[in-house]
Amino acid sequence: MRELDAKEITDNIKEMCIEANLTLSEDMRDAIDKAERDETSPLGKRVLGQLQENLKVAKEDRIPICQDTGMAVVFIEIGQDVHINGNLEEAINEGVRLGYTEGYLRKSVVRHPLDRVNTGDNTPAIIHYSIVPGEEVKITIAPKGFxxxxxxxxxxxxxxxxxxxxxxxxxxxxxxxxxxxxxxxxxxxxxxxxxxxxxxxxxxxxxxxxxxxxxxxxxxxxxxxxxxxxxxxxxxxxxxxxxxxxxxxxxxxxxxxxxxxxxxxxxxxxxxxxxxxxx
Amino acid sequence: MKEYKISLPICENDIDTLQAGDYVYLTGTVYTARDAAHLRMYEAAGRGEDLPFDIKGSVIYYLGPSPAREGQVIGSAGPTTSGRMDKYTPTLLDMGLKAMIGKGRRSPEVIESMKKNGAVYFAAVGGAGALLSKCIKSAEVIAYDDLGTEAIRKLYVEDLPVITVIDREGNNLYDSV
CATH class of the missing domain: 3.30.1330 (60s Ribosomal Protein L30; Chain: A;)
Incomplete structure (x- = not known):
């Protein structure tokens, strides 16, 4: 049985929230570059050019790619041979809280769908847990804009x-x-x-x-x-x-x-x- | 596709000239407002109270920015989906709102009100918030501070690139594609 401190999950999630909002994965960047080459409409090409430029500015100046830095969707696969020390759900939300406050990301979550008061730290996250064989923990953070x-x-x-x-x-x-x-x-x-x-x-x-x-x-x-x-x-x-x-x-x-x-x-x-x- | 540079507040002549499809660079003052600020302004208008800024001749940018880092004027600052403001927009147009910057479709009621009041609807490119933030030279919260990102901000923009989607005649670029 592998022991894993919940704080390690918090630290990783914090970094991942920030990283996800400043840079896209290589396949996404390639797809946008290809779109810009393939697009036939001049206005469409211009829009795609802005998106390419936007990705550059976001990375260089550490400004989120989009102001809607999303609700943090978390997929977490937990190896069944891992024991987590600490409260996992709190650790995940703490990572989101730290990432969104320290990373200058927008706080877009309201505490109740009808009274609509902002929670001020973008928590809670939407968490999807799954238990898998092994002793690894695999986390995917997918901030989703609305x-x-x-x-x-x-x-x-x-x-x-x-x-x-x-x-x-x-x-x-x-x-x-x-x-x-x-x-x-x-x-x-x-x-x-x-x-x-x-x-x-x-x-x-x-x-x-x-x-x-x-x-x-x-x-x-x-x-x-x-x-x-x-x-x-x-x-x-x-x-x-x-x-x-x-x-x-x-x-x-x-x-x-x-x-x-x-x-x-x-x-x-x-x-x-x-x-x-x-x- | 024609291109224009327009100073804000937008004048009647510019509103008359702009046609759906025109590419425009805007320079001047715009006010940010999105869902929660619209609800508050709408309710204030219903009670006959003054709005937090002079709406007559003004431009609203549907925007809730991300926080600014040290040394930056504002964080990421692209448009949000305009349609969510449709319920409140005809009231604001009747009060003198002259242009809106956002993205996405508008309701028939908004388009009718734009025609009646002589207003234009611009789209900025959604998801280009880092790039668009570079056009914002000053930003100041002027009302509803408790709403955080949804507070009303007064922005000074320089050459903000937008596309005229709906002109004052009601011609709609989205319908032509």
């Missing part, structure tokens, strides 16, 4: 709707999101499971690196087909017209019930932030 989160959707399709129904749901969700979700988008799609499981799959899909493709050929092809269809919509960068509306469609699947075909579409803007560390 311009795109608000345009996300869960559709409880019928089995008879099939793959065509899934495509329609995704395409319609992108059209409904339009300029509000800050295209070019990363579209996270969850198919299967239950109502809540497919939403979680969609969220998790957003954290998958672009070079990691699904082993299931049908899903890999579906990702490519949906990306092509979305980009033919003409919505373009910032929704101002153009050939690049999405950078990537990532799909995750899970077994489901004989009566159902749940589909969740989690929209993410071009500031698709995620940092992973194993400790």
């Amino acid at each position: 311009g795109s989160e608000n345009m996300s959707k869960v559709c409880m399709l019928k089995p008879a709707d099939g793959v065509e129904g899934v495509k329609k749901a995704v395409i319609e969700a992108v059209a409904a999101a339009g300029p509000n979700a800050c295209p070019p988008l990363v579209v996270g799609v969850g198919i299967g499971g239950t109502f809540e499981k497919c939403a979680l799959l969609a969220k998790k899909a957003l954290t998958r690196s672009f070079d990691k493709r699904p082993s299931d050929k049908m899903i890999k092809d579906l990702e490519d087909e949906l990306l092509e269809k979305i980009n033919k919509s003409g919505l373009g960068p910032a929704g101002l017209g153009g050939s690049v509306t999405a950078l990537k469609v990532n799909i995750e699947t899970y077994p489901t019930h004989i009566a159902g075909l749940p589909v969740a579409i989690n929209m993410c803007c071009h500031v698709n932030r995620h940092v992973t560390r194993s400790i």
Whole structure:
């Protein structure tokens, strides 16, 4: 049994919150560079040029890429042979609190959805725990902005709707999101499971690196087909017209019930932030 | 696509000239307000009270910035989604608001009110907050300090790049794509 001090989790989460908000992963940066080269609309190209410039300024001057530094979504995989000394949930929230206050990140969380008083430190985080074999702890921090989160959707399709129904749901969700979700988008799609499981799959899909493709050929092809269809919509960068509306469609699947075909579409803007560390 | 440099407060002539699709650099004073500040202003207006700034002829930037580091004027400072302010906007337009900077679609009621009152809607590029912050030369909280990032700030901007999305005739760039 490995012993791990909760403070180590706090320290890592603090750093990861800051890092995630100042720099994008290499696959995201490459995708934006490629979009700028490929975009056919002059205005769209100009918008993408601003996004490239923005990433440079953010990194050099340590200014968050986007002022919406998000609600901190935390995926934590805990090896079953690890014992954590201390209160894990408090340790995670303390890491978020320190990261957001010391890192000059925006505090965007209210304590109650209806009385809407800001908690002042961006806590609590949204935490997804899983227990896995081994003695490592793997943490992914994915700060999620709400311009795109608000345009996300869960559709409880019928089995008879099939793959065509899934495509329609995704395409319609992108059209409904339009300029509000800050295209070019990363579209996270969850198919299967239950109502809540497919939403979680969609969220998790957003954290998958672009070079990691699904082993299931049908899903890999579906990702490519949906990306092509979305980009033919003409919505373009910032929704101002153009050939690049999405950078990537990532799909995750899970077994489901004989009566159902749940589909969740989690929209993410071009500031698709995620940092992973194993400790 | 035409390009203009416009000084704020925006004059009637500029409002008449701008067409959906025009690229514009704005220089002058804008006020930040987003969800919570809009609710407060809307309620204040309902009670017949003065707003925290002179809304007549003013420009609102839908923005809740991240905190400034030492030596910086402001933190990241890009637009938030404008549609959430739609419920309150016609009231502010009736009171003299002349331009809004944000991103995303507006309601038919807002567009009708813009036509009636002669106002324009600009989009700044969402998710480019670090870059846009460089155009902000001064920032001062002038009201609702308790709202944190949602407080009303008076900003002086220089050559803030925006795109005219909805002009005073109601032409809408988002509808043409």
